[in-house]
Amino acid sequence: MIITRKALTLAEARSYLKPSTNEEKNPVEDYFKAFTKISKEDAIALAEKIRALNNPKINEEHVIKTVDFLPKDSEDLSKIFNESVLSEEETNAILALTKNY
Numbered sequence: 835m836i837i838t839r840k841a842l843t844l845a846e847a848r849s850y851l852k853p854s855t856n857e858e859k860n861p862v863e864d865y866f867k868a869f870t871k872i873s874k875e876d877a878i879a880l881a882e883k884i885r886a887l888n889n890p891k892i893n894e895e896h897v898i899k900t901v902d903f904l905p906k907d908s909e910d911l912s913k914i915f916n917e918s919v920l921s922e923e924e925t926n927a928i929l930a931l932t933k934n935y
Contacts, residue, residue, distance in 0.1 A: 841894050843901045844870045845877035869902075872935050877901050883931050891918045892928075904932050 848870050854860040872880070884897045896914055905911040908925045920928070 841898045843874075843877040843881065843898050845872055845874040845901075849874045871904050872901075876935055880931060880935055884928060887924075887927055889924060889927075891915070891920060891924065900928060900932065904935055905929065906933070 844866060848866040851860075851863060851866065854863055880901050881897050884892065884900060892915075896918075899914045900911070903910065903914060905914065906929075908922075908929065911920070911925055911928060
């Protein structure tokens with residue numbers, strides 16, 4: 835039974851994964867190793883900073899994907915915000931946060 839739903843970054847989801855033993859290979863663990871770019875603590879901190887921008891164009895899915903992908907330029911960020919159009923100022927504010935990670 836699902837009590838609540840909450841979107842998680844890859845780093846947060848990875849923290850719920852039980853470590854596998856050396857004998858068994860876990861493909862999910864390999865996926866997290868390959869695609870998780872920052873620690874859980876950094877992911878939570880970055881997500882809070884993005885939310886603190888209080889931009890109505892930024893929904894929770896955008897926050898999570900931005901933390902997971904850590905876009906380096908406006909082109910990468912526009913792929914995350916494909917249904918929203920961010921101004922140059924809004925784009926630069928988000929990129930200023932992600933460049934620190």
